[in-house]
Amino acid sequence: xxxxxxxxxxxxxxxxxxxxxxxxxxxxxxxxxxxxxxxxxxxxxxxxxxxxxxxxxxxxxxxxxxxxxxxxxxxxxxxxxxxxxxxxxxxx
Ligand SMILES: [Zn+2]
Numbered sequence: 001x002x003x004x005x006x007x008x009x010x011x012x013x014x015x016x017x018x019x020x021x022x023x024x025x026x027x028x029x030x031x032x033x034x035x036x037x038x039x040x041x042x043x044x045x046x047x048x049x050x051x052x053x054x055x056x057x058x059x060x061x062x063x064x065x066x067x068x069x070x071x072x073x074x075x076x077x078x079x080x081x082x083x084x085x086x087x088x089x090x091x092x
Contacts, residue, residue, distance in 0.1 A: 004016045004028075006028075006029045006030035006032075006033055007028050007029050007033065008029060008030075008033045008065070008066045011033075011060070011063055011065050011066065012030050012032050012033060012056060012060070012067075013059070013060065014030035014031070014032065014033075014052070014056075015030065016028065016029065016030060017029070017030050017031040017034060030052070031045070031048055031049050031052050032049065032052055032053060032056060032067045032068075033066055033067055033068065034068065035068050049069075053067075
């Protein structure tokens with residue numbers, strides 16, 4: 001599988017999400033940064049996303065730049081646009 005890094009590795013420190021690559025073909029980003037629209041509808045993906053996000057917050061803090069959030073009620077935000085920090089949150 002190799003160790004291809006997320007295109008926003010400097011933010012998340014993660015590798016490309018291989019589970020997504022398998023199912024959805026090539027991804028160039030991790031589960032947090034993937035813009036694949038199908039992740040919004042996939043429950044298994046959502047659980048993994050939530051877990052990964054929690055780990056990210058513990059290790060890196062609330063730096064959510066470039067991340068794409070599933071549009072779920074558990075998040076009070078749906079999708080972040082580019083270069084938006086948590087503190088400068090913009091709801092879409
Ligand atoms: Zn990433």
